[in-house]
Amino acid sequence: MSAPGSATELRSGKGANDENFPVASHLIHPKNRGAILAFYDFVRAGDDVADHAELSPERKLALLDGLADALTGAGPSDPEAEPLKRELAARGLPPRHALELLDAFRMDARKTRYADWDELIHYCRYSAMPVGRYVLDVHGEDPARVWAASDAICAALQIVNHLQDCGKDFRALDRVYLPQDTLDRHGATVAMLGADKASPQLRAVVRELAERTLGLLDDGKVLPDLIDDLRLSLEIAAIHRLAVILARGLLDRDPLSEKVHHGKVGFALTALGGIAATLARRPFRGRIVRAAPHGKVFP
Template sequence: MSVEHYENFPVASILIPAALRPAIHAVYAFARSADDIADEGDLHPALRLEKLQAYRTALGKIQQQPTNPGDFGSQALNSVFIPLGKIIQQYHLPLCAFQDLLTAFESDVHFAPFPNRKALLEYCRFSANPVGRLMLHIYQAATEENIVLSNHICTALQLINFWQDVALDLKKNRVYLPQDSLQQHHINVQNQSTQKITPEWIGLMQEQIEFTRTMMLAGAPLTKNLRGRLAWEMRMIIQGGLRILEKIENVHYDVFNQRPVLHKPDWAIISWRALTHS
């Protein structure tokens, strides 16, 4: 799952075995801090890219000196990469996964709308899928089949985040809905946000929800390949994502005025479904 999804799935911190939490925290700190560089504050784009390049340089230092990379040049970098370096070595984490995340964050600096779903899914390949791959490595479950299934789940989670955050992203001048789909349904998202929900908008969102749900379910067999807490956590994550899709449907796709989020009653439903669905 991409870093944004920790807001939706706080069960992770409860279900993760205590021994693995430092590793999860180190990965999260990397992703969260890099994402903040790309998105937060009023930094000039050139400075954002410079700071992200410093992250690439730090990863390169870990690759060249895996057992003792030493100082990374600043307190901010040390706080992220000293613990990360230890975790990368301990769990043999693939550096390419971290590089892929940086590619996504760099593309966020100069955001461009996605012409079609293929382009959007390619973005998810960098922004979301690496996190799932890293989690599988930490749990020593990174088989080829598991990675493929994890990619389905992570991409679905990223898309769910986009669909529930249409209004928030518009404030950042970002539209993650594929441009060809918008054109096909004759929709201008900026205008749509100030008007009543139209049949065209409903048709567009129904397509996105259906595709996303199908992708999530395509990854669901991953739970059968996992054991213990990780299997339970994955069932919770899948059901949590599906529940948010339901909540988008329940507000008749009006994500402009009612951002669908998970509340206590939803977690009871999610837990029951995770228990009863294989």
């Protein structure tokens, strides 16, 4: 069988509605949803390349380079890149955030293990943080005010997904995002990810990482109050509340044998709680913004 000639041929069929967290829900103003969905579709194409089990690392890198060149105009046009290219041009936005996501997928093509938490956060800097930054930029929010809190939330969302999918990632792709030093600290091994049920040692690893993830979510909890656009503020509040519930669930649940993610009804109720809390604080937003600490923005 010949190697696929384009990213389009490798599409998994997974879409925005299949993600663990909302992507441009109807809380987002229609004028901005198209730009966010175009970004998602481009990134999805790259992710499908990186996650393809039968492609060599070299072929993945070549296809990812092709997507980057199509987006920047350095290479031939690609149908996966054109919608986002048009949106960026219409808004006068650079391709930086999308290109950084492609850098994360290049990491996935080359790298399957992480030594420690800092190395994992470095991966999140490229695999997750650009998503939040792009959405904020589309809405015209002030990066100096909102990027740091957004980075913390986006990293947390990424790690929640890693923890939920740790068994599947290992079995399907031999990819392990659980840091090696955390595994060692609890006497766990990578091989334990292939079991039907997590060992006590592996459960301890997941619990420690879930606690650290809750710390990230605490760092980012002020973000909805820092955002000017009310609809985006409510979207992020809903996502943040869902992430907190899922991270807390990982303190006690076994991701190898138990379902961690909530169904649609559970998500809706959780999201409504986040929205209601944010609306209740909105009259005091000015005071909250003035008191908000400045967090670390990753370069």
